[in-house]
Amino acid sequence: MGSNGTVTELQRNSTKWTKVAEEIVKMEKKIFPKHESLARSFDEELKKKNSGLLYIQIHGQVVGYVMYAWPTSLSASITKLAVKENYRGQAHGEALLEAAIKKCRTRTVLRITLHVDPLRTPAVTLYKKFGFQVDALIQGYYSDDRPAYRMYMDFDSKKIIL
Numbered sequence: 001m002g003s004n005g006t007v008t009e010l011q012r013n014s015t016k017w018t019k020v021a022e023e024i025v026k027m028e029k030k031i032f033p034k035h036e037s038l039a040r041s042f043d044e045e046l047k048k049k050n051s052g053l054l055y056i057q058i059h060g061q062v063v064g065y066v067m068y069a070w071p072t073s074l075s076a077s078i079t080k081l082a083v084k085e086n087y088r089g090q091a092h093g094e095a096l097l098e099a100a101i102k103k104c105r106t107r108t109v110l111r112i113t114l115h116v117d118p119l120r121t122p123a124v125t126l127y128k129k130f131g132f133q134v135d136a137l138i139q140g141y142y143s144d145d146r147p148a149y150r151m152y153m154d155f156d157s158k159k160i161i162l
């Protein structure tokens with residue numbers, strides 16, 4: 001089933017900022033354990049230069065979001081991806097990831113990286129479906145007993161997608 005929501009970029013000076021940010025912080029708290037959640041640092045994360053957030057809203061409610069950043073001109077990262085539990089399996093995750101990759105590729109990045117808990121099977125499967133590969137298992141990444149896969153996808157040229 002295709003995603004029936006429109007992917008929108010959250011603009012810093014948008015009047016929607018407060019409402020959308022509040023909803024996302026609520027989702028962060030619900031979906032992610034404390035040490036993995038950006039709930040407390042959400043505003044700071046988003047105000048960082050070179051970062052962005054895309055979200056899908058259905059009937060006025062945020063049902064999913066993805067955060068990305070491009071710390072250098074050559075590499076980007078997907079820093080968060082989540083879909084509300086009762087909206088999963090409807091291709092929203094795929095639509096968000098695809099849009100975030102496109103955003104990253106409007107710059108000259110040659111690699112996109114991300115970290116994910118290996119136990120998050122839906123996410124790992126989704127990333128692999130898009131061509132991400134695992135290049136390391138990083139022990140203690142999220143907490144002492146929770147490692148992360150580091151995954152990456154390379155682009156073979158500096159082609160800019162507009």
Ligand SMILES: CC(C)(COP(=O)(O)OP(=O)(O)OC[C@H]1O[C@@H](n2cnc3c(N)ncnc32)[C@H](O)[C@@H]1OP(=O)(O)O)[C@@H](O)C(=O)NCCC(=O)NCCS
Pocket residue numbers: 031079080081082083084087088089090091092093094095116117120121122123125126129
């Ligand atoms: C990962 C997540 C964003 C996927 O969102 P979603 O909207 O349900 O995903 P989609 O419906 O777009 O599915 C796309 C692909 O993801 C994979 N996938 C999704 N759910 C899956 C599941 N339960 N088991 C295995 N693979 C799954 C499949 O490859 C699927 O493609 P297919 O339909 O052709 O098989 C969602 O499960 C989620 O929010 N999980 C909790 C948060 C999380 O783990 N985030 C990632 C770490 S930051």
